[in-house]
Amino acid sequence: MQEQKIEFYQGPAGGWGALRSVTRALRAQSIALKGARTLLSANQPDGFDCPGCAWPDRNHASTFEFCENGAKAVAAEATARRAGPELFAQHTVRQLAEQSDFWLEDQGRLTHPMAYDAASDKYVPIGWDDAFALIARHLQALPDPNQAIFYTSGRASNEAAFLYQLFVREYGTNNFPDCSNMCHEPSGSGMRPQIGVGKGTVTLEDFEHADAIFIFGQNPGTNHPRMLGELRAAHRRGAKIVSFNPLRERGLERFADPQDKLEMATLGSTPISTHYFQLRVGGDFALVKGMMKHLVECEDAGQATLDHAFIAEHSVGFEALAADLRAESWALLVRESGLSEAQIRAAAEVYRQAKRAIVCWGMGITQHVDSVATIQMLVNLLMLRGNIGRPGAGACPVRGHSNVQGDRTMGIWEKPPAELLDRLRDVFGFEPPRQPGWDTVESIRAMRDGRGKVFFALGGNFAAATPDTHETWKALRRCDLTVHVTTKLNRSHVVHGREALILPCLGRTEVDRQAGGLQGVTVEDSMSMVHMSVGINAPASEHLLSEPAIVARLAAATLGARSRTPWLALIEDYGRIRDRIEAVFDDFKDFNRRLAVPGGFRLPNPAARRDWATPSGKAVFFTHAVPQDTPSHRARARRGDTVVFTLLSTRSHDQYNTTIYGHDDRYRGVFGQRRVVFIHAEDIRALGLKDGDWVDIHTVWDDGQERRADRFKLVAYDIPRGNLAAYYPETNPLVPLESVARDAGTPASKSIPVVLLPHAAGPL
Structure with missing residues (x-):
């Protein structure tokens, strides 16, 4: 049986660790030679498309357009067993x-x-x-x-x-x-009434021209490793990359490209994020509203900030949004985002200084009760500076499975x-x-x-x-x-x-x-x-x-x-x-x-050419209040002095969706096990427990039904206080059917109100 241990990972995402992982995956399925030949045909004009994620290929005729996750998916499918x-x-x-x-x-x-x-x-x-x-x-x-x-x-x-x-x-x-x-149901539900399409508006070429790339609720190092190549190139040419994530994720920090001979030979790596903000779970809405408030305040102070030509010609609803932003409380935005006013303004200033910006998001945004409104706020942010429908700019919801x-x-x-x-x-x-x-x-x-x-x-x-x-x-x-x-x-x-x-x-x-x-x-x-x-x-x-x-x-x-x-x-x-x-x-x-054309063809995207398929014929600024009645808000109000955490579910690095390739989560330092819960060290001490203790997780809900997941090991981790993270599907029993995104129906698996209780039986 594989050794169970928690051991901090010091290397970059990708690099030799990724190559060793691919080799182990091929050997584990007894297909080393066959698997290597198969990988060389992945994403070729006459080959097969990677059965993993939906991130596009830079060059569909490239010999090596696959990543660690794709290699594992190929190995699992081509197994000799x-x-x-x-x-x-x-x-x-x-x-x-x-x-x-x-x-x-x-x-x-x-x-x-x-x-x-x-x-x-x-x-x-x-x-x-x-x-x-x-x-x-x-x-x-x-x-x-x-x-x-x-x-x-x-x-x-x-x-x-x-x-x-x-x-x-x-x-x-x-x-x-x-x-x-x-x-990603909330992505379509939010974007269709706003810009007339439910898909992203950018292409890979836009990543070559963006001055800033903002990444919300996404961990590309595990979920879309090929995206790291685009981020690496953007960083190297001087683009700002701003990441918002409750967890410190190695793939958002630094990356070694396995296809870069010099980087591999010198054990080097490239930084990814120029700015990294660890907001609280579910704090994205308040953060983005704060960024927009900063932009409006700069405009009101006489600093040219907003794209008035875009707003006048292509949009409706701006005045209502601007009035709402001016009236919003900074204290509320700070409390609900988990970031300071200075941090929010700093992120907004990066956006304000960028001539062209891309906003990317993943399921860290979509799997919340207020995800549709959050996505509409992200698109509002883009529209304020005309960052939809021009090169180097746009909305980029990053989908999961290949098709x-x-x-x-x-x-x-x-x-x-x-x-x-x-x-x-x-x-x-x-x-x-x-x-x-x-x-x-x-x-x-x-x-x-x-x-x-x-x-x-x-x-x-x-x-x-x-x-x-x-x-x-x-x-x-x-x-x-x-x-x-x-x-x-x-x-x-x-x-x-x-x-x-x-x-x-x-x-x-x-x-x-x-x-x-x-x-x-x-x-x-x-x-x-x-x-x-x-x-x-x-x-x-x-x-x-x-x-x-x-x-x-x-x-x-x-x-x-x-x-x-x-x-x-x-x-x-x-x-x-x-x-x-x-x-x-x-x-x-x-x-x-x-x-017949190598690489295929792109489907039309009306919003990318500023053709708005909405009832008004224009893009729509939506105004929403900061959510203050989420499941976690209600749970804390009901439980009084009891410490209620907000739990987000996540993948390990050794899985894709529900497919478990192994029991390691290399970048988070977890080996040989999956029943772990990531928690701030101070929260462990406040509970009277210690790192490595075993706990049971109980959902706090108001329907009288017990939802629990037992025997999880506490792992001290760099995550905001009051927040937890653990793997799915192990945490799926904790997500109530009734906890879904408004106007989309997606399970709110990234914001589950829970309490932790000591596991009486102890480790097995």
Whole structure:
């Protein structure tokens, strides 16, 4: 068993530590030579797109456009290990459920479709035709199509996602919970009414021209390592990089590029942040409002600060915002941000002095109750100085999974616009449902309450990714049928309905050969670039189907003669699917032809050219009050003298989303373990405890339900007092279903009010 220790990490992000980690990941999966060859084909014109994050590639013809996380994702998918029928014959589902998330996925690639057998409590092999027939029977038997729920992971390709939404809408529902609901839904919900698009407005080229880059609630060293290359280059040419994060994150401090021979040979590194502000958890709203207040005060004092031409020509709502900023209390902004007035003004002054600025944000912004309002304040900040729609400036929400943005573009959305439904009707000859569907949290409630009967997941690990674990698992187990399309075994397969199927699919790295020959799929990255991905490895099993094939065959089995869509013909050649995408979405005109260009093409972004698709035809300044009634505010008011902390959930460096690659968090100095909670040393002493003690974490909520996560080790860390951080999915049981972002529904996993109690049993 790996040694458990806490040991401060002194090196930079990247560097030799990253290379050693990649080597270990390849060796651990017994694919060192094969894995190296596979990595050399990642993000090539004729290769596959990295199945990891959605950060774009600088040069899609580069040989080495992959990072530590991408290498781990490739290694995990290309593993030599197999989880075939023999594994399931040896273990009951109850026994599998007792294993860790790491153990489940570490068994390797799934090889056969499997069906749950209640009599033996085991999964047993099932033929593909029988599996599709079973699902079709359940779907056809439902009295209301809205009793079926269709989840989508961000790893699904554009082709699979398009067929999926088409099938489900022809079946009769808009129940499309997806991973966007749990991450960047607030970005779209905030930006669409403000600037007319729900996507970022920048490209990688803008990073070459920005004078300042502001990073809110993001840890690129772990979550988007390739972004560090852009930040490193920006720092070296003199751009200011201003980071706001409660935790000191090594990737925001300094970085050694593994592709820089001199830096590697000399053990050197490059600083990243020129300014680093450790605000309190959830303090971003007050911080940004304070920065804007400083700008208005400078303007009022006669210092040319605001872009009046932009404001007059392109916006509405400025006067109301300016009046609100002038009236705002500095004392309130300081208290709620956790920064001093001088710190807020210093950050604002960097922004004021920059001619061109980019604002980036991640889930440290989106997973809060007031995240939509916070994002609108970030966009307000950009608009005050005209930093949208010109080179070197703009909004940059940094998405997570590789095609989470593309899935939404393809129509994976529980609240589809009427224009999309009209076009589907006209092209495919059926009337799509107009009633909005359920998002992720609404779907959990529906299953829990008996209104959701069938749950189908195109990828992902729903049981591990979602909040309020006890309620979510109870909900899944109430279903008549649960189905998961996946490459590897995970927690969701052992938290199942009365009947259950596991359907194994091809991975992004694998050859997909259909009747029309070798096929490729497309993805859209975080900056709206669409490009082709073609696998190179032999499939892990001859019994695997591609995701488009699974969707098409299920649609044919379920809809039968009532559908005019030639489902099986479409998957003979994925170019036919892209022809249908082009017929529905004008932005994909000449789709197949444009893919022939290396690197693909960028989708239009009206806001990037200052074309505002809003009711007024202009960008909108939104005015919001500083939140003073958050879950943590209410919890502290109820608990009086009891110390209530605000807990944020985070990833370790050895995981991506719910996939656990190992038990180390190298940059935070945690090795061989995951049940740790990061806390200020003074808070440990105030509790009468010591560094390394074990505690139980209890949520403070007002619904009478106990939510707890037991046995976490206290780790003294550089984090503001009153704040905690711990890993998910271990902390998901602490997030109430009711704690969601206003106007977006995203779980507020970054601001959980909790108390710490000594763990009576002590360490195991």
